[in-house]
Amino acid sequence: MSQVLANLPRATEPVVSVEDLHVRFLLREATVAAINGVSFDLEAGQVLGILGESGSGKSVTLRSLMRLLPPARTRTEGRIRIAGHEITAMDETALRHVRGAKVAMIFQEPMVALDPVFTIGVQIAETIVRHEGISYSAANQRALELLEMVQIPSAARRLKSYPHEMSGGMRQRAMIALALSCRPTVLLADEPTTALDVTVQIQIILLLRQLQQELGMAVIFVTHDVGVAIEVADRIAVMYAGRFVEVGPTEKVIDTPAHPYTAALLTSTVLGSTFGRRLEAIPGTPPDLRxxxxxxxxxxxCRHAQDRCRVHMPPEAVLAPGRITRCVRVADGELDLGSPNLSERSIAKP
Amino acid sequence: MWAFTLRRLLYAVPVLLGVSMLVFALIHLAPGDVVDILVPPEVPKEIADSLRQRFHLDEQLYVQYVAWLGRLMVGDFGVSFFTGRPVAEELFGALGNTLVLALPAAVLGFLLGIALGALAAYNHGTWLDKLFSATAIIGVSLPHYWVGIVLVAIFAVVLNLLPAQGMGFEGLPTSWEHVQHLVLPVVTLSLIPMGVISRLVRANVLEILSQEFVGTLHAKGLFSRRVLYHTLKNAAPSALALMGLQFGYLLGGSILVETVFNWPGSGGLMNLAIFRRDVPVLSATIVVLAAIFVVINILVDVLQALLDPRMRR
Structure with a gap:
């Protein structure tokens, strides 16, 4: 997919532009600093994979792009532009015109993300009626085409099905059809394959890739699965404690990680290590966001940490165009993290 | 859906049969001979025995039961021991009087309960939520006969705006004067359904609003009123179940409230029948009320299944 996209002319303005996003949750006993200065641009037709552990702020980033976080308990700072709309400055009414029409979201668990007491057909059609003002029968026809597009067998019958009458994979296909119902410019995918069987995961990823290319959407794909990120993303942003600690083209990030966390993440997955070699867990626990x-x-x-690492948060250092790290030691050229996929690593084992 | 409805209807048969047995057994197991209570002690034994024969009280219990059930099946509720009038006449008259109160009380209580509950949930944690929740708790906690007395004291005695007691008409209210008689007892009776429903709807809507699919509804860009429609359709099945029960209670008539307002309803009729040992009236009233209860519950089941397909089993 990335080869195809590399040949596309660069759009003059990115479809998604995030500047210095901060999100804090005000709880009764503490304030949780969930997002601490995230900035990125995404061009049309590009896929950005946000990779990170649970609690690193991936889903919060996605939800804040659509302002779906509970307003009473959330404080958001920074600037978000999507498809020409100033998301952060909009009133709620204007925002509802953008949601679902320009930017749509696929959720992790289709079982709970779909309304259990409405048919799939109604849930798709109501979105089309809402944004395009066409009749319900015309919207139903569109819903049928969408279900066929996401390759749901006997689509006409499935239109009248309720979520609980479908399998997990089929529900996620329906969720994708719903998200694509108004041809959004930007698609946000929040771990869309995590709740599925491995075989179904691959089908859904292939489907998403195919649709993304056909429709030329920009996609932000959040996952904790390195393998999935490699499959779908043109660029990868590795997230830790509410910050992007490393950003770069997928192959670069995987082959030559520029942050110790990325390197550790890669060696801690089955994919990054060679057969016969023990997987390495990252020592310690994720930081307390409070x-x-x-x-x-x-x-x-971090096994490479020095005293100066603990003084202040390293700024984003640009290693190459579009290649960013938040590690001072890598930025200064003191630290070479090597390549976690190289086979010498397994030979070096005692 | 039709199969589901038919199955529910068939379930009702054993339930009603069980109710009839229980009612008959309990009334006849109560100590004391009916005729001994009905007639003065100085009445000669022959007359008492002839009374027993006339009402078939001298026969075996199961014979009496089968005969009674058979008459019930064809709509013959018998004759009151006490007044000598047909039971059907007394029962349906009283039930009608209760219905005149229960229907508006249910509508008022349910609508207010749903509105307060949903508003409290939508404004969770604010003063509005606290105010409405407090209203609901007061509604269920205050003894309603006491509320009735207080309302009478304020609106009838002090302000002299509304009649204190009595029904003031027969059948259906046709004039403003008739409606005036309804106001205080209807308000009194609506308090408990209002409180119970609003508490359930609040808890339910809060639970639904915290679910992931509400996020999807917002992410689709739907208008708030469409999101509200989704929320209420999800909250409706359990609220319906409770409304069915509450309406059943209202039809049973509240002896206390009917006494306060001197309303000739089914609660008062049952109360009177118990004191008079009027077995035909008492057993017919209980069986008919139980049948109404069962019918309401079947209706609720069917409505629930229509709203939530997961219940069609």
Missing amino acids: ALPAGCSFAPR
Whole structure:
């Protein structure tokens, strides 16, 4: 997919532009700093994979792009532009015109993300009626075409099915059809394959890739699965404690990680290690977002950390165009993390 | 859907049969001979025995039961021991009087309950939520006969705006004066359904609003009123179940409220029948009320299944 996209002319303005996004949750007993300065641009037709552990702020980033977080308990700062709309400055009414029409979301668990007491057909058609003002019968026809597009067998019958009458994979296909119902410019996918069987996962990923290319959408794909990220993303942003610690083209990030966390993440997955070699877990626990350390938030778990890492949060250092790290030691050229996929690593084992 | 409805209807048969047995057994197991209570002690034994024969009280219990059930099946409720009038006449008159109160009380209580509950949930944690939740708790906690007395004291005695007691008409209310008689007892009776429903709807809507699919509805860009429609359709089945029960209770008539307002309803009739040992009236009233209860519950089941397909089993 990335080869295809590399040949596309660069759009003058990115379809998604996020500047210095901060999200805090105000709880009764503490304030949780969920997102701490995320900035990125995404061009039309590109797929950005956000990779990170649970609690790193991936889903919160996605939801804040559509302002879906509970307003009473959430404080958001920064600037978000999607398809020419100033998301952060819009009133709620204007926002409802953009949601579902320009930017749509696929959720992790289709079983709970679909309304259990409405048929799939109604749930898709009501979205089309809402944004395009066409009749319900015309919208139903469109819903049927959408179900066929996402390759749901006997689509006409499935239109009248309720979510609980479908299999997990079929529900996620219906969810994708719903998200694509108004031809959005930007598609946000929040771990869309996590709740599915492995075989179904692959089908859904292939389907998403195919549809993304056909429709030329920009996609932000959130996952904790390195393998899935490699499959779908043109660029990968590795997220830790509410920040992008590394951003770069997928192959670069995988082959030559520029942040110790990325390197550790790769060696801790089956994919990154060679057969016969023990998987390495990352020592320690993810940081407490209610009280982040002053320095690099990965420093307490980082085997390469020095005293200067703990003084203040490393700024984003640009290694090459579109290649960013938040590791001072890598930025200064002191640290070479090597390539986690190289086979010498397994030979070097005692 | 039709098969589901038919199955529910068939379930009702054993339930009603069980109810009839239980009612008959309990009334006849109560100590004391009916005729001994009905007639003064100085009445000669022959007359008492002839009374027993006339009402078939001298026969075996199961014979009496089968005969009674057979008459019920063809709509013959018998004759009151006490007044000598047909039971059907007394029962349906009283039930009608109760219905005149129960229907508006149910509509008022349910509508207010749903509105307060949904509003409280939508404004969770604000002063509005606290106010409405407090209203609901007061509604269920205050003894309603006491509320009735207080309302009478304020609106009839002090302000002299509304009649204190009595029905003031027969059948259906046709004039403003008739409706005036309804106001206080209807308000009194609506308090408990209002409180119970609003608490359930609040808890339910809160639970639904926290579910993932509400996020999807917002992510689709739907208008808030369409999201509300989704929320209420999800909350409706359990609220319906409770409304069915509450309406059943209202039809049973509240002896206390009917006494306060001197309303000739089914609660008062049952109360009177118990004191008079009027077995035909008492057993017919209980069986008919139980049948109404069962019918309401079947209706609720069918409505629930129509709203939520997961219940069609």
